[in-house]
Amino acid sequence: MREKCGVFAAVTENAPRKAYYALMALQHRGQESAGISVWKHRIRTVSGRGLVSEVFRNGEIARLRSGMAIAHVRYSTSGSPTETQPLEAACCGKTVAVAHNGTLTNFLPLRRHYEGLGARFRHSVDSELLGISFLRHFRETGDEFEAMGAVFEEVRGAYSVAFLFDGKILVARDPVGFRPLSYGRGDGHYFASEDSALRLFVDETRDVRPGEVFLLSEGEVENRVIARERHHHCVFEYIYFARPDSTIDGVNVYLARVRMGQELAKESPADGDVVVAVPDSGRAAALGFSQVSGIPYSEGLIKNRYIGRTFITPGQFYRELKVRLKLSPVKEVVEGKSVVLVDDSIVRGTTMRRIVAMLRKAGARKVHVRVASPPIRYPCYMGVDIPTRHELIAAFGGVERVRKAIGADSLAYLSVEGLRRAVGMKNLCTACLTGEYPEWAFKV
Ligand SMILES: O=P(O)(O)OC[C@H]1O[C@H](OP(=O)(O)OP(=O)(O)O)[C@H](O)[C@@H]1O
Numbered sequence: 001m002r003e004k005c006g007v008f009a010a011v012t013e014n015a016p017r018k019a020y021y022a023l024m025a026l027q028h029r030g031q032e033s034a035g036i037s038v039w040k041h042r043i044r045t046v047s048g049r050g051l052v053s054e055v056f057r058n059g060e061i062a063r064l065r066s067g068m069a070i071a072h073v074r075y076s077t078s079g080s081p082t083e084t085q086p087l088e089a090a091c092c093g094k095t096v097a098v099a100h101n102g103t104l105t106n107f108l109p110l111r112r113h114y115e116g117l118g119a120r121f122r123h124s125v126d127s128e129l130l131g132i133s134f135l136r137h138f139r140e141t142g143d144e145f146e147a148m149g150a151v152f153e154e155v156r157g158a159y160s161v162a163f164l165f166d167g168k169i170l171v172a173r174d175p176v177g178f179r180p181l182s183y184g185r186g187d188g189h190y191f192a193s194e195d196s197a198l199r200l201f202v203d204e205t206r207d208v209r210p211g212e213v214f215l216l217s218e219g220e221v222e223n224r225v226i227a228r229e230r231h232h233h234c235v236f237e238y239i240y241f242a243r244p245d246s247t248i249d250g251v252n253v254y255l256a257r258v259r260m261g262q263e264l265a266k267e268s269p270a271d272g273d274v275v276v277a278v279p280d281s282g283r284a285a286a287l288g289f290s291q292v293s294g295i296p297y298s299e300g301l302i303k304n305r306y307i308g309r310t311f312i313t314p315g316q317f318y319r320e321l322k323v324r325l326k327l328s329p330v331k332e333v334v335e336g337k338s339v340v341l342v343d344d345s346i347v348r349g350t351t352m353r354r355i356v357a358m359l360r361k362a363g364a365r366k367v368h369v370r371v372a373s374p375p376i377r378y379p380c381y382m383g384v385d386i387p388t389r390h391e392l393i394a395a396f397g398g399v400e401r402v403r404k405a406i407g408a409d410s411l412a413y414l415s416v417e418g419l420r421r422a423v424g425m426k427n428l429c430t431a432c433l434t435g436e437y438p439e440w441a442f443k444v
Pocket residue numbers: 001240278279280281282343344345346347348349350351352
């Protein structure tokens with residue numbers, strides 16, 4: 001599973017520079033490209049492929065002076081991975097810059113519909129449709145809130161989105177609230193996919209409500225909830241995607257992960273001498289498992305944090321080498337021990353299979369694998385790039401088949417009920433685990 005995009009918007013002094021720092025805090029959500037758009041009598045965008053530090057390294061920020069900016073880090077889920085955001089959409093004599101996190105489920109039929117009406121799409125990315133639909137409805141209604149209401153009616157799927165146009169910024173979260181989006185007010189108005197990025201600038205933050213729209217111009221802000229649906233927050237934000245120091249829809253990510261580990265220890269105890277986490281994302285759950293089971297937690301695996309995303313891995317030999325370079329066991333911690341190995345999730349099983357073998361080689365007597373989320377069996381259509389079903393190790397066959405494939409002495413996953421208890425929220429999307437997709441995302 002790959003990261004999802006990060007979105008930022010602000011109306012404040014030095015908005016582009018703040019956007020740059022916010023993008024750094026959101027870098028974990030997308031590493032393919034980064035971009036910032038500002039308003040200076042017209043839209044001006046600087047964007048490029050690579051990490052934030054690679055895209056903005058030649059003083060571009062100093063040249064982008066403005067009191068308003070929207071920004072994006074991208075992990076593509078639609079269209080070409082070489083495109084960048086914010087992207088510009090044009091329709092009805094106007095242009096809007098769009099920064100979007102999510103995926104639109106009815107993109108293709110709607111694109112055809114708009115092309116039939118004479119709209120010209122310049123990008124391959126679904127996000128452009130949000131801009132075209134908004135501009136079209138804005139021309140009809142002359143009111144930004146009404147126009148966004150029409151977008152909510154028309155465009156299905158997941159979208160936390162920021163628009164920049166005509167010296168204004170509009171920020172909206174889809175009526176179901178799949179993707180996170182936070183708002184903070186201080187010396188200006190700030191929005192970001194995760195509140196951990198906002199806390200660079202403000203102390204108080206809150207979630208943008210599903211179906212809520214903000215309209216900002218210099219000195220003015222107006223917000224309204226204009227659509228209501230049953231909420232379905234993406235449970236994978238809590239399991240794996242978001243930063244542990246983020247709080248999404250009132251639930252802190254780190255604490256939710258600890259509770260996932262605690263629930264897992266209650267449901268599926270293991271006979272072990274030491275609890276070891278798969279770093280980085282498995283740490284909080286391993287701690288929770290240790291707390292409830294009473295088995296001591298130890299750092300038995302060390303992660304090399306300098307392995308970049310551009311690490312090229314042709315052929316099996318180098319792929320194996322990469323895993324060994326990325327993670328290595330602490331022999332003294334695992335030798336002769338029955339190890340309870342905890343990770344947040346198993347997707348293809350590549351990581352787990354190699355780690356189990358690695359621990360055995362380092363002298364572990366037994367390896368009991370405990371996974372702090374249920375098996376991933378179904379694709380996501382709401383913005384998370386889950387491999388095709390035949391690549392998902394748990395998609396077909398039961399837990400025993402997975403245990404054999406990864407070579408563990410025992411294997412257990414957290415139940416869907418245990419996961420819900422751990423997050424402590426009723427309205428969660430769990431479609432990739434259960435195959436039950438939220439209706440709104442597909443209703444046309
Ligand atoms: O079954 P697989 O296809 O191998 O993928 C699953 C692994 O990938 C993720 O971690 P990742 O390596 O992205 O690193 P992180 O935990 O440090 O974020 C996840 O936490 C699992 O460890």
